[in-house]
Amino acid sequence: MSRSAMIDFLPTRGWETVHQRFFRDRLLEHPGDRRRHEALKRSAAAAALEGTSSYNAAKTGFVQEIVDAARGRLGLQPVSVDHK
Template structure:
């Protein structure tokens, strides 16, 4: 489930971002988020992207062109639109679309930035991910649920450091 950090992940992100811009808005701000954005982090080999759209109408205006290019709506996330790309039935990319109004408070971006700046927390998260894989294999928890408490704790500290209020990290 988790694989060693792949140095090609930044290039894979850049290609996916370019593809999103070419079928969406060329001016979209797109950032690499998730574990594949953290050098040396073990991860599922899925590239996560944060896309800043003006508003919901901006996303909807480009949605059909993105779908024609191979992206599809999907995910149990409730707070924002998510599109997926797959190859041979295997998920390879997840694009999260956040409005400009929400951009600075996006937990995924805050977590990425914090982990890049705080190696001890990155190491703690790395261990939580491995423990989550083991819990999922035992059937005692889902992978996501098992790592959520550590993510919540880290994001709480990161949000506090930015002067932002605490919010639940799980939105499924």
């Protein structure tokens, strides 16, 4: 069975600065980034199936870029999004 959705449970404390929220909001507000993310996910999945790359590792740079920009707009320091 293939997965069609995923859910993350996050603490309410610190929600204003959690990187998953920044990333979600960016994709909701910017269709170009949403399309870019979709293409990257497809490419990452194909590479993972071929054994040439980890799915998460292939996406990390894009996610980091989005989160760093969002945090920077709020005057916050960058944080690593590589948690898996």
